[in-house]
Amino acid sequence: MLSVEGLESGYGRARVLFGVSLEVPAGRLVCVMGRNGVGKTTLLDTVMGVLPATGGRVTFEGRDVTRLRPDQRVRLGMGYVPQGHDTFPQLSVMDNLLVTLEASAHRDRAALEEALEVFPRLKPLLKRPAGFLSGGQQQQLAMARALVTRPKLLILDEPTEGIQPSIILEIEEAVERLHATGLAILLVEQYLDLALRLADGFVILDAGRVVRSGPARELQDEEVHRLLSV
Amino acid sequence: MEGVLNQLPIGLSIGAVLLLIALGLTFTFGQMGVVNMAHGEFIMAGAYTAYLLQGVGFLIALPAAFVVAGLMGLVLERTLIRRFYGRPLDTLLLTWGVSLMLQQLARDLFGAPNVQVASPAWLRGGVGILPYNRLFIMALAAASVLAIWAYMNRTGQGRRMRAVMQNRRLAATSGIDTGRVDQRTFFIGSGLAGVAGVALTLIGPVGPTLGTYYIVDAFLVVVAGGLGQLRGAVLAAAGLGLLNSYAEFWSDASLAKVVVFVAIIGFLQVRPQGLFFVRSRALT
Numbered sequence: 159m160l161s162v163e164g165l166e167s168g169y170g171r172a173r174v175l176f177g178v179s180l181e182v183p184a185g186r187l188v189c190v191m192g193r194n195g196v197g198k199t200t201l202l203d204t205v206m207g208v209l210p211a212t213g214g215r216v217t218f219e220g221r222d223v224t225r226l227r228p229d230q231r232v233r234l235g236m237g238y239v240p241q242g243h244d245t246f247p248q249l250s251v252m253d254n255l256l257v258t259l260e261a262s263a264h265r266d267r268a269a270l271e272e273a274l275e276v277f278p279r280l281k282p283l284l285k286r287p288a289g290f291l292s293g294g295q296q297q298q299l300a301m302a303r304a305l306v307t308r309p310k311l312l313i314l315d316e317p318t319e320g321i322q323p324s325i326i327l328e329i330e331e332a333v334e335r336l337h338a339t340g341l342a343i344l345l346v347e348q349y350l351d352l353a354l355r356l357a358d359g360f361v362i363l364d365a366g367r368v369v370r371s372g373p374a375r376e377l378q379d380e381e382v383h384r385l386l387s388v
Numbered sequence: 389m390e391g392v393l394n395q396l397p398i399g400l401s402i403g404a405v406l407l408l409i410a411l412g413l414t415f416t417f418g419q420m421g422v423v424n425m426a427h428g429e430f431i432m433a434g435a436y437t438a439y440l441l442q443g444v445g446f447l448i449a450l451p452a453a454f455v456v457a458g459l460m461g462l463v464l465e466r467t468l469i470r471r472f473y474g475r476p477l478d479t480l481l482l483t484w485g486v487s488l489m490l491q492q493l494a495r496d497l498f499g500a501p502n503v504q505v506a507s508p509a510w511l512r513g514g515v516g517i518l519p520y521n522r523l524f525i526m527a528l529a530a531a532s533v534l535a536i537w538a539y540m541n542r543t544g545q546g547r548r549m550r551a552v553m554q555n556r557r558l559a560a561t562s563g564i565d566t567g568r569v570d571q572r573t574f575f576i577g578s579g580l581a582g583v584a585g586v587a588l589t590l591i592g593p594v595g596p597t598l599g600t601y602y603i604v605d606a607f608l609v610v611v612a613g614g615l616g617q618l619r620g621a622v623l624a625a626a627g628l629g630l631l632n633s634y635a636e637f638w639s640d641a642s643l644a645k646v647v648v649f650v651a652i653i654g655f656l657q658v659r660p661q662g663l664f665f666v667r668s669r670a671l672t
Binding site for chain 2: 206208227228229232233238240244245246247248249253256257258260261262303304307
């Protein structure tokens with residue numbers, strides 16, 4: 159479904175990614191892991207086109223999307239939830255969802271209900287400005303906003319980072335349920351136990367390169383622990 | 389006493405014109421981080437549009453000026469400004485150059501001396517101390533603010549515009565074509581300056597440097613009102629217009645400018661973020 163080959167990118171002259179390759183097959187959940195600063199977020203930003211790729215290719219459903227704008231990638235079916243539970247703070251929760259729906263390829267209002275079914279906690283908050291929600295609620299809104307576009311692939315950047323524990327569980331369960339419905343997911347996650355529970359496959363980055371990848375069961379290895387420990 | 393009262397419609401109508409100009413600026417400056425000095429020349433373009441359309445009908449000049457100035461803004465955005473997003477100081481120099489070129493172009497086309505646009509007959513006269521032309525300008529500004537408010541809050545395009553204003557990057561990764569939203573914003577913002585230009589023909593002559601008289605005051609309205617804040621712009625424009633006309637009434641034009649600048653500087657010392665600003669978790 160998503161295929162990344164030899165991807166290179168960075169900020170100005172500082173290169174961050176040195177030829178990253180990975181695959182997300184249809185219906186699979188692939189977890190990108192690695193310590194802070196190894197290029198995980200840069201990888202996702204480049205996959206979505208927020209950062210331009212300076213080398214390599216991104217292919218989605220057999221189509222080369224390397225040069226497409228982020229909004230074009232979204233309309234092809236790539237849903238992105240960036241790090242830091244961003245929202246449009248002055249728009250109401252409803253407007254946050256609507257603005258994404260109206261920019262989506264299908265514009266089917268039923269998608270709004272579907273997204274709210276996944277995150278029912280948002281239902282009583284629809285009229286509130288998103289900026290007044292708690293961090294956990296904002297993260298749920300951010301994910302719901304991506305779901306409204308009915309993505310074929312969901313890209314999540316540390317969805318549980320800085321979130322109160324009670325909501326971490328709900329977010330985990332939501333990811334699990336979405337995966338169970340057959341949605342392909344590319345997840346960046348720091349926590350090994352969470353990755354172990356959710357992932358089908360993993361990729362470990364170090365200094366902008368893939369240093370290990372494989373099926374989730376191999377995450378138990380000694381070497382994996384060494385690569386992830388600080 | 390009557391002189392004092394007479395200043396009221398004068399100040400308010402100048403405030404109304406400033407508001408029309410500032411609305412466009414608050415979009416492009418507050419939303420896109422572009423300091424568009426050429427915005428003043430869109431006012432001038434609107435005024436000359438009214439000049440050219442004399443006799444065709446004043447009410448036709450309004451939409452025509454909106455489109456003329458809007459298209460000029462669109463061309464400027466597409467050809468130059470687009471390449472300078474995120475670099476406000478560069479856009480200032482760039483658009484200042486464009487502004488000078490447009491002024492020269494106007495001199496070449498219409499001549500250096502000011503021209504007079506004849507006000508339509510139905511706007512001559514007035515009731516009591518309220519001249520019809522000043523009343524019309526206030527109504528025009530009020531109608532424009534309402535229309536903009538409705539556009540921003542009641543339409544999908546407006547919603548996308550607000551989303552881009554609040555978080556451009558997130559808007560792009562949410563599927564919004566931010567380039568298209570920018571174009572639309574520039575068109576509308578510049579078009580409003582054109583409408584302001586038509587309004588100015590009702591109260592004074594038109595010349596190539598018309599825009600330069602108003603552009604600085606309009607920026608002051610944007611800053612004093614709070615970036616990207618509609619109600620802030622309304623209050624700041626009314627306040628600045630009144631302050632200007634009363635300071636002029638009690639002293640002279642240049643001293644009035646000093647008074648206005650000192651007042652703004654003092655105000656921004658107390659409230660650097662303007663009259664209204666956004667308070668929310670996501671921005672802290």
